[in-house]
Amino acid sequence: MSMAALRRLLLLAYTGVVFAFIFAPIVSTIVFSFNADRFPSLPWGGFSLQWYEAIFADATIQRGLINSLIVAGVTCVIATFLGFSAAYVDYRYRFLGKSVYLALAALPPTVPVVILGVALLTFEGRVGLSGTLPGIIVGHVVLSTPFAMALVRMRLADLDPDIERAAWNLGASPWATMFGVIVPFCAPAILAAIFLTAAVSFDEFMIAWFVSGVNETLPVRVLAMLQGQVSPRINAIGAIVFGVSITLIVLAQMLLGRMSGRAARKKG
C-alpha cells in the first residue's frame, strides 16, 4: 500500500472514531429506550416497549409536548421574521451604529443559557411574564433569531444588489420589490430558518427551565426526570425528540440543498 493511501486510511479511521464518540450517546439512548431493565446497566435486559407506553400514558409529558409545540411554533415565526429583517437591513443599508445593531442581533447565543435564563426570569418576574408560555417564547426568540439571520444573510449574499436597485429605479415601490423580488428569492432560506429556529426552540431546556414555572416544556420535563427519577422513559423521550429534530433538519437541509443546487445552476 502506498504511503498516501495508508495516510488516507488512517485519517478516515480517526474521523470514524471522532464520529463514534459523537454518536455513541445518541445510539445508546435509542438502544436503552427499548431495554426492559429499569436501571441502566450491562448486560441488556431484553426488548420492551413499556417505556414508550409509559410516556404516552403520562399526562405531564403530553402537556410538556403540547407546550413545546406551541412555543416552537410561535418562536419560529417571530424569530424568522426578525432574523430576515436583520439580515435584510445588513444587506441593504449602511448607517451609523450598524455594527452595534448587528452585534445586538447576533450576540445572544454567546451568553450562557444559564445566565439568559436567570436574567429573563428576574426580568419577567417583574413584568408578569414569568411562568407563561409567552415568557418562554420571548427568550427562545432572542436565542434563535441570530440563526435565522445567518441563514437568510447567506442567501442574500447571492442576490445581486443591482436587481433591487434597478426595480426601484423603474418606479417599483420598495414594498413591491420586497415581496416581488427579495422574499421569493429568499423563500428557501426563510423556510429553512423556520425549521431551524423551531428545532432550536424545541430542544432548548435551560431558559425554559428557569422561566417556565408550571408550564413545563418537554425538555424541561426531561431535565426534571433526570433529577427526579431514573427511568428509561428519559431514553424513550430522547429517541422521539431525536426523530422529530432530525426530520426538521432534513427538511431544512433539503431546502438548502435545493437552494444551493439552483445557485450552482445559475452560476454554471
Next chain:
Amino acid sequence: MSEPLPTPDTGTAPFTATSRRATAARFAMFWGAPPALWQAAFFLVPLGFLVAMTFWSVKSFRLTPDATLANWTFILNAGFFRNAYVYTFWLSALTAVIASVAAFPAAYTLAYKVSPATRRFMIFMLVVPFFTSYPVRIYSTQIFFSPQGIINTVLAPLGLGPLQVLNTPTGTVVGYLVLTLPLVVLLQTFALANVPRTLIEAAHNLGCGRFRTIGTVIIPSARIGLIVAGTFAFVLAFGDYVAPTYLGGSRPPTLSILIADQVKSGNNWPRASVVAVMMIVTLMVVMLVMIGLAYGRRKERP
C-alpha cells in the same frame, strides 16, 4: 440605541422625491426596528436587570431592591467562588484545546480527503447532535463510563482499567466534549475548506512536506476559523450546567452549578447574579482577546 438612519445606497430618484423618501424611511423602519427593539427589550434589558439585581438583598427568601455591595463582597471573598472560578476556567480552556486538537485531523479529512457529496453528508451528520436533547445524551454517556460500563468492560480483558471517570473532572471534560466536539469539527471543516486550493498546491509544488504545509500554509490561512471554533468550545463549556452535574458529580461545582445552587437554596438571586455577571465579563474578555488573536496579527503581514 438610536434608530438606524437609513441611507439607502441606491441612485437618487428624481421624481416625487419627498413622498418616495418618506416611503423609503417607513420601509427601512419597518424592517430595521423590530429586531433592534426585540433584542433590546428581551436581551439587553434583562441583562441590565441582572446587573441591578447584584445590588439587591434577600431577607428570609424575599427579594428586596437595595443598593448594597454585600453580595459582591460575599461572593468575591468566598473561597468556594474562587475555587469554582479557577476550576471552571481551567476545565473550559482544557476542553477548548482538547476539542481543537482532537477535531483537527477529522476536519482535515472532511475538508480534503473525501468527495464533496460525502462531506455534505458528514456535515449534515454533525448538525444532528445539536438538536438531540443534550441532557439525554449526557445521561446516556453515564452508561459508557460507569465502573462496570461499556468502556471498562472492553478494557478489562486487555488488563487495563478500571477507569474512574464519573464524578471526576475527567467526567466533566468528557461531557464538555460531547457538547462541543461536533461544533468544533464543523467550524474547522468550514475553515479548512475555505483555504484556497491553489495556495496548498503552490506549497506542494515548492516541495513543502505535508506537515510543513499544514503548519505554514493551512493553519495560518484558516487561523480565524480555527480560533473561532476553539473560542466557541470555551464559551459553551464555560456556561454548561449539565455535564459537570451529571458526569462530574458537582465535585467541585462549576460556576453554573453555583448559580443554580444559590437560586435553589435560599432563593438568593442577587448572589447568583453576581456569579452570572462575573461569567459574562470573563466571556467578553476571552472573546475580545481571541478576536484580537484571530484578526490582529494578520495586519502584521499583509
Next chain:
Amino acid sequence: MNEFDGPITDFRALLHPMNRRRLLQGASVLAGAAALGVTATAPEPAYAQDKVLNLLSWPGHADPAVVKPFEDKYGVKVVAKEYVGGEPMLALMNQSPPGSFDVVLADAEYIHMLKEGGFIDKMNPADYPLADYWPEFQKFEPHWVGEDLYSVLIRFGYLGIAYRTDVLSEADVKSYKALWDPKIKGKLGFFDWYLPTMGCLSLYDGNKPPFDISDAAFGKLKETLFSLKPQTAGFYSMADQFSMLTNGTAAAIPGVGDWVVLLLQKSGVPVSATVPDEGGIQWTESMSIVSSSTKKDLAKAFIQYMSSPEGQVRSSIMPAYWASIPNKKGWELLNKDHQAEAKALRHTFDARNVMDEYKDGKIYIRKTPVQQSIEQWNDVWSEFKSM
C-alpha cells in the same frame, strides 16, 4: 414613579393581574407588529382549565401508576410540577401565580412556613381517614396548629445510611463511623441537600434533637462534615443516587434510606439501608389544599384518595421511590395484594416492622434548623461542596 417601585415584600404582588395584562398587551402589540399578526399570547391549551388537578410535589407523585384510579373516577388528569428539596418548593409557591396549584405535597417541616405564608387552607379532620392511621400518626404534631389541621400525612421513611452490601457489611454500618471507613474512600456519595445529611451527622455528633443545636455544636457539626471531604465521590440529585449506587461509583450515601434502596434491591442491585445506633431522621410527605386553588373540592377528593387504602398502597410502591405509609388499612391491603412488597417495606404485622423501629426512640423528625438560619446551614453546605 410607578407601582414597581418600593420594596417588594411578596412575589405574588409582582404577578398582579393588572401588571400582567398590561404587559401582555404591550408584548402582543410589539409581537403583532413584528410577526405580522401573530400574537405572543399563545392560545390557552384546552386542558388548562377544568380537567386538570395541579399538584406541586416531589418527583413521581403524579405517575399514572399512582393516580390512575383517581383520574378515571373524576375524569381529570393529575399534572405535577416537581421539585427537589424544601427550599425550591417554597420558592415555587412564592413565585407561581395564584391558582397554579391545587394540592401541595410538602415535608412536615415546611407545613408551618406554608401556613404562615397563607399558602394552605385549614382542613377538616373528619374528611380524612385519620382514625385508620397508626396511633403515632393520628395527631401528627407538625401538621397541627393548635386544634387546626393543615396537612394530611401520606407517606414517610427513615434516613440513615444507604450502602452497597458488596463493599460494606451490616456490622460496618452500625455507626455513622462507617462514613470515614477507608474502604469507601472516594466512594461516599451525597444527596445534594443540606438538611438530611447534616441531620444525620448531627446525630453522630451526639446532638439530640439533631436540628435544635447551639452555635458551638453547629461549629462542631461543620468540622465533622468537612472531615468527610476526602471520602467524597460526588453530589447527586435524587435520580443520580439510584444510578451511582447501581454502577458502583458511590458505595455509601448518608442521609438517605429505604426510599433509595428498596427499588434497587428489587432490580437485584446489592444495596441496603440502615439506621445506625446513633439514630436516624424521619422524613414525611403530606398533602395540603392550596389556598388560591379554584378547585378545592377536587383537591379534597384527591387527598382523600391518597390517604385511602388504595391510594396508600399505590403511593407506597410508587415507581419513583417507595415509602412507608401511615394508614393501617393500607397496610392490610398491601399485605393482601403485594406480599413481597409489604415484606420489603417491613409492613407486615407478624414480624418486626417499621412501626416497631419507630417505637425504639431512635428516630427523630426532620426539622429546619432552629437556632441558626436556613441560610447558615446552606452556606456551610455550599462551602463543603466546593472544598
